Amino acid sequence: MFTREYAKEMDKQDNLSKYRKEFYIKEGQIYLDGNSLGLLSKRAEASLLNVLQSWRDNGIDGWTEGDNPWFYLSENLGEKMASLVGAGKEEVVVTGSTTSNLHQLVASFYMPNGNKTKILADELAFPTDIYALQSQLEIKGYNHRTHLLKAISTDGHFLKEEDIIKEMTEEIALIVLPSILYRSGQILDMKRLTKEAHKRNIIIGFDLCHSIGAISHELSAWGVDFAFWCNYKHLNGGPGSVAGLYVNKQHFGTKPGLAGWFSSKKDKQFDMEHQLTPEKNAGAFQMGTPHILSLAPIIGSLSMFNEAGIDNIRKKSLMLTSYMQELIKEELAPYNFVIRSPKEDEKRGGHLFLEHPEAARICKALKANNVIPDFRSPNGIRIAPVALYNTFEEVWLTVQKLKGIMEEEQYKQFENIRGVIA
Ligand SMILES: *Cc1c(COP(=O)(O)O)cnc(C)c1O
Numbered sequence: 370m371f372t373r374e375y376a377k378e379m380d381k382q383d384n385l386s387k388y389r390k391e392f393y394i395k396e397g398q399i400y401l402d403g404n405s406l407g408l409l410s411k412r413a414e415a416s417l418l419n420v421l422q423s424w425r426d427n428g429i430d431g432w433t434e435g436d437n438p439w440f441y442l443s444e445n446l447g448e449k450m451a452s453l454v455g456a457g458k459e460e461v462v463v464t465g466s467t468t469s470n471l472h473q474l475v476a477s478f479y480m481p482n483g484n485k486t487k488i489l490a491d492e493l494a495f496p497t498d499i500y501a502l503q504s505q506l507e508i509k510g511y512n513h514r515t516h517l518l519k520a521i522s523t524d525g526h527f528l529k530e531e532d533i534i535k536e537m538t539e540e541i542a543l544i545v546l547p548s549i550l551y552r553s554g555q556i557l558d559m560k561r562l563t564k565e566a567h568k569r570n571i572i573i574g575f576d577l578c579h580s581i582g583a584i585s586h587e588l589s590a591w592g593v594d595f596a597f598w599c600n601y602k603h604l605n606g607g608p609g610s611v612a613g614l615y616v617n618k619q620h621f622g623t624k625p626g627l628a629g630w631f632s633s634k635k636d637k638q639f640d641m642e643h644q645l646t647p648e649k650n651a652g653a654f655q656m657g658t659p660h661i662l663s664l665a666p667i668i669g670s671l672s673m674f675n676e677a678g679i680d681n682i683r684k685k686s687l688m689l690t691s692y693m694q695e696l697i698k699e700e701l702a703p704y705n706f707v708i709r710s711p712k713e714d715e716k717r718g719g720h721l722f723l724e725h726p727e728a729a730r731i732c733k734a735l736k737a738n739n740v741i742p743d744f745r746s747p748n749g750i751r752i753a754p755v756a757l758y759n760t761f762e763e764v765w766l767t768v769q770k771l772k773g774i775m776e777e778e779q780y781k782q783f784e785n786i787r788g789v790i791a
Contacts, residue, residue, distance in 0.1 A: 370692075371699055379692070379761035385677055385685050392605075392758045399740045399763045403755035404579060404720045407605030412669030417607075420665035437668060439661045440635070444652055446664060447613070449671050453679055454577065454596065454615055455587035459650035461615050463600070463664060464631075467578055468497045470597035470614040471545070473654050475505040476626025478572050478595060479543045485570075486511060489536050489544045491520040491528055495551050498576055502545060520546075526553045526709045526722075533557075534565045543572045548586070548596075549579035549718035552745055554710040556584065556718050560591040567592060578602060581613065583686060583719030585679045588615055595620070603719060603755065604674070606667040611660050616651045629656030673757065682756040686719050689754035689764055693721055696768040704775040709749070720753035730783035734774045737783075740767050746787055 380386060392408045394400060400408060416437075423435035432440045447461035454461060465473065479488065488502050503513035518541070520533040528550065537544070544566050549556050559575055566573040574595040580586065582603030588596055596615040600606035616623075625632045628645055632653050637646045647653040674682070694708055709722040725731055725748060732744040743751040754764050774780055 370695065373762065373765055376692075376761040376765035379688070383685060383761070385681060385756055386760070388673060388677060388757045389760065391673065394758060397739050399759075399767055401752045401754060401759065401763075401767065402741045402743045403605070403758070404583075404602050404751065404753035405743050406601055406608060407582075407603060407670075407755070408758060409607065409666075410605055410670055410673060412672055413605060413607060413666035414669070416667075416669035417662070417665040419668075420661060437665075439659070442661065442664050442668075443611070443631075443655060443659045444635075446667055446671065447651060449675060450613055453581060453586070453674060454598075454613075455585065455591075456589050456615050457618055459621070459652075460589065460618055461613060462651040462655060463611050463613050463667060464655040464659060465614070466609075466612045467576070467597055467599040468501055469656075470612050470654070471498060471501045471576070472505065473625065473627045473656070474574055474595045474597060474614065474616070475502065475543065475545070476508075477623055477654065478574070478620070478626075479505060479509070480572075481509060481511070481542050484540055485542045487516045487518055487540045487542060489518045489520065489533075489541045489571075491533065491546055492522050493525075493528060493550055493552065494519070494545075494547060495576065495578070498545060498547075526550075527555050527711070528557060530558050530561055533562060537565060537569050537571055539569070541569070541571050543574075545574050545576065547576045547579065549577075549583070551579050552709070552749060552751070553722050554579070554718040554720045556580070556711075556716050559593060560587070563591045563593050577613075579718055579720070582674060582679070582682070584683050589617065592619075593617060600667050600670075603753075604667070605670045605757075607663065609663055610667055611664045614651060614654055616654060618650070621649045621651075621653075622647075623653075625653050625656075627656060631655040631657055631659070677757065685756040686754070687714050687717070689756065689759060689761065690717060690719070690721055692761060693752065693754060693764045693768065696765065697721075697723070697771075700768050700772050701775065704772075719755070720751055723750040723752065724748050725750065727780055727785055729787050730780040730785040731771070731774060733783040734780040735767075735770065737779070738770045738774065740770055744787055 423431040446463040448458040577598035581598040711717040728748040
């Protein structure tokens, strides 16, 4: 297991290995940052060029003509994405951004009533989610200091479902939680949390940014009320690509909190009436004209996910992360790394989180060695070996390079502070 030959053998047995050549991978580089920005694939490039071609050839008629008529693209991609989240075809639409979708969903489903007025999130949440919840509370006239509760993490890395459930009091109207924590990579038990929330008449939604394209979901079967996610991480849709949202069909017909003309029933939209007739599916939660050029790469990228199968992707991803954990434990034992990701497969998402006091400059040394990780302040190294384009040999090489960096103290050539992004 600790030899390069073993890693090569694993690559030979990998039935997803054929997808690697579909991506643009820089010669000599090991890219392990697919959970921040996935790489460009040839299919995503082709679908973007195809949409440009349609603009070139059809002008305004591109809205209804060409291979992917733009007017229906958000809905069509939603249908194709639905299987990745375990939803019905009409429950998903590809629209907006993670943050704007969260605003839309909270504006639509946060209905403070009597003393049921508070929102529950968690201490480890991604900042944009907290900012959005704070501003939604303020818009409704509540002070976020009293009305936004955060479930605690006892160790600063993980959340316990029991601790979250304890916070589900009568005062809570709405819950927003991540499916996978962006730092430790812990998967929350969405099924259990949804069940507990519903027992108490609380609406619950999840941020799937780190789980879409990495693990499978059963949002409809679990009864999750809503969800939202970005498509530029594991889904490889490109920087700033259009995001996704899911609304459970039980809520079809709910008035969109932030309406726009794309909330309209499709066949009514161009009647141009001042009385909105919202669509009776997830499409109602769109606002304005979709960002077609940022939707286009998702067409190609998604076709790979649907072809490869999310269960196969998840299986390989788990093999990659557990292999890497074993190598780190063995090879880096003398160097003070702490793995902050769950050891159990059922709880571990698509990336690993390593802590080290010198993390910022270790990341810089890795980059100097042509390995691309992700630094998370103050002392975290996030590593995502991605099933569609990374190899077992790359995992092996990365750990060897990390060992060299520590053994030879290469990291000391760099300052231990972060750059603007990571
Ligand atoms: C990446 C990420 C976001 C990003 O939100 P944008 O609106 O796409 O900038 C939000 N939440 C989580 C958990 C993320 O990982």
